[in-house]
Amino acid sequence: MNTSELIHGVYAITPERSALWTPDAIVDCVAAALEGGVRLFQCRQKNWQPDELIEFVGQLNALCEKFDAALILNDVSSEAFAHFKGAAIVGVHLGKTDEPVAQARSRLGSKWVVGASCYNQFELADLAVLDGASYVAFGAMYPSGTKPNAVKAELDLLSKARTLGVPTVAIGGITLDRVPELISAGANAVAVVNGLFGMEPDAAQVCSAAQQWVDAVNAEH
Known part of the structure; x- marks a missing residue:
C-alpha cells in the first residue's frame, strides 16, 4: 500500500494513559x-x-494486523x-x-x-517534504480539548499543501x-482523539463513534 492509500480517511490517535484510561482500556477501545x-x-x-511501551505496542500491532490496519508510532525515535516489531507498524510521527x-x-x-507535525506553518511542511516526510499534519484546525494551547492553523494551509505531493x-x-470543510479544503485524513476516546472507556460507544466517523469521511471522498 502506498502512502496516499495509507494516510487516508480517519486517523485515530490513542488516548494517553491515565487513571481512567489504563493500558487495558486503551487496547479494548482500539479494538x-x-x-x-x-x-x-x-x-x-x-x-x-x-519495555512496557514495547509490550503495549505489541498488543496494538496484533489488533491492527488482524484488521489489516496500519499503526504509526509517536514519541519513538528512529533509533x-x-x-x-510487528507487521502493522508502518513508521513514525515526529x-x-x-x-x-x-x-x-x-x-x-x-x-x-x-510523518511530520507542521502546526500552522507551510514552510515547515515544505522543508519536511524536502527532508523526506511521507505526509504532513497541520493543526490545531479548531480549538482543541486535547491541546488547548495549540497554535491555530487556517484551512487554506490544506489547500496550499496540495502542491507538496x-x-x-x-x-x-x-x-x-467539520469533516466536509476539511476534506473539501484538501485534507486526505482527519485525526481524531476526543471524537473517539473523549469519554469514559466504553467499547460499544467507541465502536459506534468509529462507524460515524468512517461514514462521515467516506461520504466526502
Whole structure:
C-alpha cells in the first residue's frame, strides 16, 4: 500500500494513559474502533518505560494486523524504532521537539513512513517534504480539548499543501460536522482523539463513534 492509500480517511490517535484510561482500556477501545471501521492509528503515549511501551505496542500491532490496519508510532525515535516489531507498524510521527525528519529518514530508509507535525506553518511542511516526510499534519484546525494551547492553523494551509505531493492530515478540535470543510479544503485524513476516546472507556460507544466517523469521511471522498 502506498502512502496516499495509507494516510487516508480517519486517523485515530490513542488516548494517553491515565487513571481512567489504563493500558487495558486503551487496547479494548482500539479494538472497538477497529470493529467500527478505523484502519489507521497512531500510538501516542508519553513517559512510558521502554519495555512496557514495547509490550503495549505489541498488543496494538496484533489488533491492527488482524484488521489489516496500519499503526504509526509517536514519541519513538528512529533509533529506538528497531525494538518495535510487528507487521502493522508502518513508521513514525515526529513533532517539533523530536529528531529532525532528515535524520529519521536517513536511519529508517525508504521503506518506512515518516510523518511530520507542521502546526500552522507551510514552510515547515515544505522543508519536511524536502527532508523526506511521507505526509504532513497541520493543526490545531479548531480549538482543541486535547491541546488547548495549540497554535491555530487556517484551512487554506490544506489547500496550499496540495502542491507538496504528499498526503495531508488535519488535526485539532475536529468534530463530525467539520469533516466536509476539511476534506473539501484538501485534507486526505482527519485525526481524531476526543471524537473517539473523549469519554469514559466504553467499547460499544467507541465502536459506534468509529462507524460515524468512517461514514462521515467516506461520504466526502
